[in-house]
Amino acid sequence: MGELLKQTIAQLRTGAQVIWCVILSAKGSTPQSPGAKMAVFSDGSSVGTVGGGAMELQAFQTACALPRDAKAFVREYELFSGGSSETGMICGGRVQIGFLPLSADKPDLMQLLLQLQDALDHPEDLWLETVIRPDGSFSLRLLAVTDLHTELPRLSRTPVLAEVDGIICLTEPVCRNEMVYLFGGGHVSRALVPILIGLSFPVTVYDPRPEFLQGGRFPGAKVVLGEFDGISNYIRLTVRDYAVVMTPAHTMDLCVLRQLLHTEASYIGCMGSKRKTAFINQALRGEGFSETDIARIHAPIGLPIRAKTPEEIAVSIAAEMILHRAGGPSYEETGSKP
Secondary structure, three states, rough: OOHHHHHHHHHHHHHHOOOEEEEEEEEEEOOOOOOEEEEEOOOOOOEEEOOOOHHHHHHHHHHHHHOOOOOOOOEEEEEEOOOOOOOOOOOOOOOEEEEEEEEOOOHHHHHHHHHHHHHHOOOEEEEEEEEEEEOOOOEEEEHHHHHOOOHHHOEEEEEEEEEEEEEEEEEEEEEOOEEEEEEEHHHHHHHHHHHHHHOOOEEEEHHHOOOHHHOOOOOEEEEEEEOOOOOHHHOOOOOOOOEEEEOOOOOHHHHHHHHHOOOOOOOOEEEEOOOHHHHHHHHHHHHOOOHHHHHHHEEEOOOOOOOOOOHHHHHHHHHHHHHOOOOOOHOOOOOOOO
């Protein structure tokens, strides 16, 4: 979203027209979800994606052919053989894409894009509302809980599409006040940080060893120099936050997990072998933690891809966090490989 916004604003400032292609709905098996965007520029370039393949190529060609006075419209793409709008793709789903012509001569629109860009640098709960009307007009609006309390019930954590009297409204979360805390600044953390940042996870590395947090070891991440046995003195985890535990010793892991289970953290993972996991779980039971408490811990952390190196382990952890963020079941819940 950040790069798409940056390039959109830059193009609009030159007077060029920009077409946003936005997935409004996706039913069945589709390569992208509602809210996915591609910006198409007048010079024939683009940024972002609505799923790739023939569907994206058709959407791109449609956007490139639009005149300067084009209005907003919606087009449906069927990703199966024999459909009325056949794409040659056989995913088996159906996608609605909204085409939104953006231009710099709309001050309110430009102001909204700048506000959204600023919000991405200062994460808070925000939703983007996209409204497309039958007459081809459209509007974009930022929604926030603080000033729209009456609309709270419809401010979902996932994109929501509503259609009334031909007016289509997509409400999608665009900023979320969340943080991934990595407890331990070792080799896996160093490999994991750039992956998570590339996946739009904000990251904080927490470690009591100053030498592990110095020298730009974690570009793009925040660092906190704090003791493992006093986490609440330095940070506060909320229901939106993720915690990844990979300290230098199992006793330190246990110390951190003991504290994390008293928080509302959305995701808690701990690196280690099955034997270490069994030891820690038994220790937690002995301290009075319930099976429900212990079940919150993803351990051994990561999806089962037989990872060995720090880089491979980082990939498996990031993959599990993607699945969690998407609201999908864990490997343990499904009992089968993803």
